[in-house]
Amino acid sequence: MKNLHKHNFGAGPCILPEEVLDNAAEAVKNWRPTGLSILEISHRSAAFEEVVKETEKLVRDLLQVPHNYSILFLQGGASLQFCMVAFNFLHNSGKDAVYLDAGYFGQKAIKEALFFGPVNVAASSRGAGYTHIPKEYSISADAAYFHCTSNNTIEGTEMFRFPETEVPVICDMSSDIFSRPIDISQFDLIYAGAQKNTGPAGMTLVIAKNDLLDSVKHPLPSMLDYRVYRDNGSMYNTPPVFAIYAAMLNLQWLKNKGGLKTISLENRAKAQLLYDEIDLNPLFYGAAERYDRSLMNVTFRMHDPGREADFLAFAEQNGMVGIKGYRTVGGFRASLYNALPYESVRELVNCMKVYAEKYHRPAILV
Template structure:
């Protein structure tokens, strides 16, 4: 039976990435060595790292615009620390938009470094929408936002144009839609949603914003040192970077981010249309802020849950239960999920309607 993987992460990846990764585990580049055992300083892996960094910049449309791409360890959670360490001045302040669990976690880390202004929050409504109409202090050292809120199923559709650096956590929607990425000065994203297996984090930085905060920064947390070392300051996560490169190549072969976005819109439209049509279900987030990556929805009557759960499990669906913060269900439709799998879930929802 085909399994339809709706896990929020680590998540579905393209089948060809699994296949090529498996081949590399046995024999990488006909070297007789596994990708798991090669030196990160070897010619073959340096080529992987260089290509992955360059392809990330290309797919984001940032070539020739002064950006550097890094593949680091520590996940987005470490970037919650690295961003303020590198950007917040001594005695300075930063501005944050509180739109979900991970945005809140980033705020807590920034507070160790200085004044942290929360420009707006949707916490009072359990983060079911993206705050709007807020003002970002012009004297802040930077503004931080989270583009997509995996747990709550919300996504920023617009971003402010500011005269201060803009930092964005794009962990769960990187490479899923076309944006003017030059509006951002730092973009970071854990790989385990749209880009590869867990274990590496993509960080894209406009280099000119660094070195201006007056802080002494520990070497492993200093973006400038990682840039100078071309993402090889210490031993990088070799296999996750290789799998990320394969995934980036897959995106390019699909036609790039614009082509992938069209597929993502089609998948989200199919599922949200059924959520809105079917009287047994309701969406968990406000309509205008719905995420194309993570659709959160609830049963109108929880007594129907045992029947629905049996139906989707029988259909080969995996990873559908929602986060405990929201309850209900969460269908994560990352780039690698095909529309046929979304149709299976829609058919199951229709089948429940026929049984009630």
């Protein structure tokens, strides 16, 4: 049973629905009931193969993935994808790859890609402290691919529009996939660490157009070749069994809620509630430019940085968990992933109001 007095705003691993935790916990003891734990079953068993098929179907249905795309369950997180993407599609291509630099993880992706070929940074908001998503840039028509990060968890910015280009578009959607409807056909490959909205850490989701995968001509190690995973049903090697199973439970929960349209409305309402308080409260201000504010990771600071430690302690005493900003940027970050209840955001807002009352104005609780 979750501690109902704790409100989990952690940036990842994500908060999970209580029913998902309960079902996953039961499966750890006795799965379906086989007399075995989900941690003990063979990944080659027919029962687990059905889990993989059901998880793939849920991904395909929720995101409306076209038939000419493959869905893969890998390991290594987005960090392995930084080099795997470049090894597959930039190495020996004779072309440049185009990257959009809009945050810390975009920078990490660029660093890894440089091991495999030349990288052209189309635009960067680094000089502005990554407070916005660059808008004015061009993509060479003969580039190997264009790479972007849809949501920047550290800086609190999110892409709501993507460029139209003839070159393959590859996107790291680790922290906002399944939070809103997206048009999969805009992208040639999407990758996402599971630990934000998909499920627990340990699994990486890849959605890839088969034409892109089949375009690779140079030899690759088996474990770094997307086609090997595709042709072996994501089970070339032992997959992350428990992470896939828990992701299946979480995606079933999302489907039962009404899918991406429903969760998108809920996520917008949560973000609006918190951003409204940040903008109205005299002690706080938003770290990201308004037009690029993330719906998943709300970053904010205090006008008086000397009070930040005191407010953090006050918030933690009142049950707020995980709102301290990333270590390199400071301030605060509240992650509003799918399973976070609206009531938790309301409690954080009230916490900010009560704290402000001590220093500036009466609090009107919501």
